[in-house]
Amino acid sequence: MTDARSLVDLLARTAPGLEVDTGEGRRAQYAYDASNYRVPPLAVAFPRSVEDVAALVRACRDLSIPLTARGAGTSMAGNAIGPGVVLDFSRHLNKVIAVDPDTRTAVVEPGVVLDDLQRAAAPHGLFFGPDPSSHSRCTLGGMIGNDACGNHSVRYGRTVEHVEELEIVTATGVRAVAGVGGLRAVESENAAEIATLDAELTRLVDDNLAALRTELGRIPRQVSGYQLHHLLPEHGRHTARALVGTEGTCAVVTRATVRLHPKPAATTLLALGYRDVVDAALDVPAILRHRPTAVEGMDEAIVATLRHRRGPGAVTGLPEGAAWLYVELDGTDQTNADARAADVLTELRAGERMVAGRVIDDPAERRSLWRVREDGAGLAARLVDGGTSWPGWEDAAVDPHQLADYLRDFRTLLAKHDFTGVLYGHFGAGCVHVRIDFAPATPEGAAAMRAFLEEAAALVVSHGGTLSGEHGDGRARSELLATMYSPRMRAAFASYKRLYDPDGVLNPGVIVDPAGVDAGLALYAINSRAPEGGFTFPDDPGGLAEAASRCIGVGRCRSDSGGAMCPSYRATHDERDSTRGRARLLQEMLRDGPGTVITGGSRSTEVRDALDLCLSCKACAADCPVGVDMATYKSEFLHRHYRRRLRPLSHYSLGWLPWWAVLARWFARPANALLGGPLGRLVARLGGVTTERALPSFAPRRALRAHLPPPPETPAAVLLVDSFTRAFRPDVAGAAARVLADAGVPVTAREGLCCGLTWVSTGQLGIARRVMTRTVERLDAEGELPIVVPEPSCAAALRHDAPALLGTDTARRVAARIRTFSGALTELADPDWKPVAVPDRVTLQTHCHEYAVFGETTQSTLLRRLGVGQVDEANGCCGLAGNFGFEAEHYDTSMAVGALSLAPKLAALDTTATVLADGFSCRTQAAHLTGPDGPQVRHLAQLLDPNPSGGTR
Template identity: 50%
Template sequence: MNEPATARIRDLVTALRAAGVEKVDDSTRARAEYSTDASLYRVVPMAVAFPRSTDEVVAALQVAREQKVPVTGRGAGTSIAGNAVGTGLVLDFSRYLDAVLELDPQARTARVQPGVVLDSLQARARPHGLRFGPDPSTHGRCTIGGMIGNNACGSRALGYGRTSDNVAALRMVTGRGELLELRRGGTDEQAVSLDLARRAVRENLGVIRTEFGRFGRQVSGYALEHLLPERGFDVARAAVGSEGTWGILLDATVELLPLPSHTVLVALGYPDMAAAADACPAMLPHRPVAVEGLDSRIVDVVRARRSDVPELPPGQGWLFVELAGDDEAELHRRARSLAADSGALGHRIITGAAETAAIWRIREDGAGLAARPSGGHMAHAGWEDAAVPVERLGTYLRDFDELLDAHGLHGAPYGHFGDGCVHVRIDFPLDRPEGGSAYRSFIEAAAKLVASHGGSMSGEHGDGRARSELLRYLYSSEAIAALGAVKAAFDPDDLMNPGVLVDPRPLDADLRVPAARAHRSGLPMAFADDAGDFTKAVHRCTGVGRCRTPNSAASGGVMCPSFMATRDEKDSTRGRARVLQEMVNGTLVTGGWRAPEVHEALDLCLSCKGCASDCPTGVDMASYKATVLHQAYRGRLRPASHYSLGWLPTWARVGSRVPRLTNALLRAPGLAAIGKRVAGVDARRDVPEFARETFRRWFDRRTPPTGGDPVLLWVDTFTEHFTPEVGAAAVRVLEAAGYRVEISSPGQCCGLTWISTGQLDVARRRVTRALDELGARTADGRPVVGLEPSCTAVFRGDAEELVAPAHRDQAHRVADRFHTLSELLLDRPGWTPPDLAGTQVVAQPHCHQHAVMGWDADRSLLDAAGAEVQRVGGCCGLAGNFGAERGHYDVSVAVAETALLPAVRAASPGAVVLADGFSCRTQLAALSERRGLHLAQLLDGDAPRS
């Protein structure tokens, strides 16, 4: 950064703090995190502020006006058109201004701060039988302020309206510094900005009446139709969708709607997507709440990556139609009538909550999953949510497919077909030299196509940097001038989110992917799905922000445990990915693998691998962190914990030779404290006790049964040295199931602790040696069973990425034979689980199992046993070496408090706490009075035996 720019940033931050805005971050790391949203665009801000009150917002805007610094408001940063990035000051409302201030059930309204997450508002409204109408697929993390900025709609806007239809009042500060209190239906308030806006409307009445508000999803540009005199000069509704270019929202009063007593989902199959679109007008007389369209290209991707896709009617294109009402019998009659009028190849009427949720998950997850189709070609937003009148939708889709073919591109369309709105991710070649020009060529052609169908460039996400330049294809020059006049009325100095809507930036300027350099050589991991390119790997993150879902653990998710604990963007998977993207770009974060910004962003990553499964685009931050640590410390002195915790299997073998002496030394007050400090371990952590007898010694002295099918039990470090009782229980269960148990050789290790600390050369040697043994001993097809989920996950996932090319086929074969205990037993002919009827089980699936193997087999086994199971989402917080390292203890405990500890406290005294992971059981023992059991112990009856 040059000196004048540095001085200007310093002056801005100094002035903000002097004005009372204390939470300001101008660090390179923070600017990297906020340099992009969920769009293709990279725009580095001067600083990021986190206002804690409306007074701070007003003060921040005053400073920005005085210093002529642009201002961009931001909620969750899920904007896919580049609406939430800017060159000046970014105001993040999601950290502090996230409250529901008032909720009036009688008036059916709620007053909210701009940073409140939609699902949080819905949770407050639900006990009163109410809901906020619009529901974008990002409902778990998008904020009301962002929804107001973009006029968000979502799947059920057909029944509940757009955000602008559900806003009663807004309080905002304009670019002029005027505080406006706007109410739906019009305003008598006197202000310079309002007077100038009235004048602009009077001078453009004909243009506004003929070119704006032609159909429901015409979101492009400003909704100037609401400013017409016959509509009462309704500035509140017109401001919705202005994308922060008029001013900054302070709070909003939104209207709430009654929750229906019953809903029914009708799935309809058609020959193709266009045929499904042709059928949409026939759906509308049946008063649906939602009519969603989905293409086989989306469904096939979801089927390939998810196991819970329900059966769909025959066809290659589908409509999902939701009906709602209070009379269940009448609702079913309407559903049958709709199906009869649909002209579909087949249909299903779905009423079960679980299957309905699974259907909607196809729709919600499909876009992210389709962003990385097979072959490694990334699919991008950019031409994301065009809309046409619904009666033109089928014809538009056929023309759109021809346009894709003409440009050699591929896309997977889906969307709100009842409203004529189409979403699509397209494999623009942005990582190639010609990518920018190819992108522009297609986007301009697509804009002309939409305009020819009487449509809108944007149907709900706003225009942002992606489509503002295209407004000239939709509106006349007079209409464009009217947009500019209204913008100038509220923001004459063009400081509010400049480059958007009025005087737009070129649509191919500031693209993020072309700015990065490839990183292929010398990487220890294959990154096979990304053509061996670390740059492609980190650019998997498209910014959709699922990792920012504050309560994802409530629905069984794991990602991202540190963000759930801190609510800081730097601790989200997305925030880390953005810093890594800036590292490979090399212009903002300039220190490469050793850059302090990179290590600060990665510090609180638990390497839980939750993102590998929960992130729709498959970001695997654990692998990225391991790679960064490997590259950064290659040939250099490492942190102490890398030598202590990273080499734990070696030290454990030494310590277990004299377990009593080792335990005494580890607990001697003075010596233990010194040892922890030297080892980089937090002083508040207790070191687990070594078992008095290792598992192998127990195994060797027992009398095994004769006969049985051979199975190889992988003996991990934790089972061997710390919890041999788990291994003993597993052996008894396996033998009872008719297996003859053999065990892996002494000294073998999966290499996990070396992987998590980035010592990947050592890890590769360990894994390769283990694969050699496993390959030889399972050549006859015998299965391998692992007890520690993180070790099993290495062989099921990381091993193939880590070993040399010559060993990858072997790694693949071993992965096919490596099972969890539940997977092996569930498929065992003649074996039945013990009777657990009436047993309450609070289960904490290990993060690595959740991410790599899944927990479905465990759930099925427990269900078959009759147990009453409560699955806990989130992470235990210890996560191997993470929670033991000095500086991580507080976050480790906070992570445990997001889901695990509250669930355990709420469990009945007789409930079983099931936790297969050694880390999970260790954390549980340290922070609660409850003891965790491994599945093997539960199946064995948890009876102490010798």
């Protein structure tokens, strides 16, 4: 294969302006998708136009370089990775070109995210039917490539049924349009070539009529292979639909016209509990007679994992059972939909299999339940017992009437091979997702996996099923197509591929001339050696390598909505700035053995640069289905990277802020005057701090004592006045003490102890360890009272980081006592307590660390319980994120993140509005965004203070 330099030189002449990245970091990010496979590419390209695509295809053909098209890279079958050029459409070719409500169609570019299409169609009362669980990040191009389906496939089927026309670039670099009746060229000079291709397709169909009519299209979810039956005359010779599901092996899609559907007038959701998944499957045929819009199933392992990771309240609304079905029904209005649901429940209750069932009326419960189902792939990857599971046989499908028999035999097969599988999927369509505890990281484990896959293929075929029901064949199943299709049909597939791609450039090794199912597995030996002083990684015995390997590529961090992860990706839309992109670089850095792309180890500048825009917000620790905690990984990496080396200036200024703050207390007035004047800008620049922000003012030494009320005789909790509150907001400490006392939780204040957060976030773990050790030992020796910390980030450091860094029983005991202010009111306050007054409406910015460590709805739930009528939340990170937004090189990114949610919320308010931001960073960013004439930004304690003048009630 030609080297990357030749490709770059050729494209510089033929496609000037096309971004082609051959760096180690980029190649490492794109060596993986969401499958078991790792194939480092030669380069990654980011086209901005169809002309860029055509030029790239021609260059790859001329230089015999493979080309793999990619959307969000969420493929579980390994069909979004390749050894040549990976063509990423998601960066630039990601627009909804048009929505036509009259014809109910939309024209889209291949990189458009499904949720973006849904948002564009919604004002017209329309939507796109197929809805994979990855709808928040999967692209239409990827859905077309895999023939994706989704949770509502019982009603709306597969992507292929919704494709009207495709604009493509052939493997020779020629632009064409595929649709009903055949192909046509876009440019007249290519008409003869496309006409010849079209005629050869007709000849291929004529030569294989019997096989196409008998082997293809047998069951609703038959995705495996090529869907050549769409070329039959009775199907209108639909060349576009024949290309759907070809996984980028035949042509490159550059635009698509897709069909839309009217939104249902009303829907309702049933949750049905069963003893096991076989019992659930046995009821599917009866449910299907009621024409539901969705019938989804899952077993108890997924629910247990989510509750273990996010608390018992993470899943609400499920009835009794060890396996569940979600059944959604629509109706002409809500009364009609509810009546249909009642009919289903009546029928199933008359049987013997359903344990319990209920209608889910509460919208919050519905969202909670759908989130469990949509996060299934990630939740099933890391289970409660610490075990791991893998894809590879996650996508088989049978006729739904055969599902129970198939599941019964499949569980027998698992037991025969001594494997355990976590089952979930689209039961109404007969499609079962299962993640299995394979051991693909060893040769013996890979051999055992291969033996199982061969028997599993034979089993599903014996039930009349298909190897793939929506993810495609990719590298995981293409070799097994010989079990499912006759030699004649496989020869027809090969002929079809050669007609479109005679040189075999497009996504080689997939479907035709397949690579082995055990070739290219992401095998690596865990390298857990770490310099002394790093994190203990209590949930990952293999250290950073095992922790980083939690990322399995599902890509939820690439979403633009829902949750708070990942703010830097939402600002840049660059894979490098996603949680997944960073995790993949860390995995590559920590690989043992030959072939690794990242060669510098912990000194790697590529990994350092990828982690640079990580805000250490910790949102991924809560939002990532497999629990990736990039803030911790970044800290560990910085600890290793800068060991015995000079650090960035901001690590000494902002990283040591608690120490500087102790000094400044004694000279607060002159220090504030200095920092607020012209010399302050020079000091900021020398410390690596941006001059675009006003530096916060230090409180005088005696300010805290002046704000705190007298200590109670019998305290019920300890108020730990953290470094930030003591240095910048001592009034918050006083307000917190008064509110807690008013709520029946009198507190004794404790100051002079630091959580060590700033040293943790800058990777100065040796100092952080000493600071945290002193703090937890003092707190542990002083009793067992709950510890309330006004600053959420400091509370999170003591709850989460201290035990992980110190690994001691002392740290764990103290961590269990830590509460945020809102958490303390929720858990400790007198149940009958009510504050003096609360506003009708509050705009809330929840600190990311509180969101991640203490629960995403703790504060909003408390506010509503206290009587606030409307809580308008700014979703996601404020953008300041501790030291990040104060660092000169990160100011622009900080503001871009702030502009995603917080800034628009604030811009809509007047000066009398109530804005809450408990985090010092959040408050600082909000004040910076609104300016001196904006609304006042307060801590919750200040809002609830019974006597703001500082006295007692």
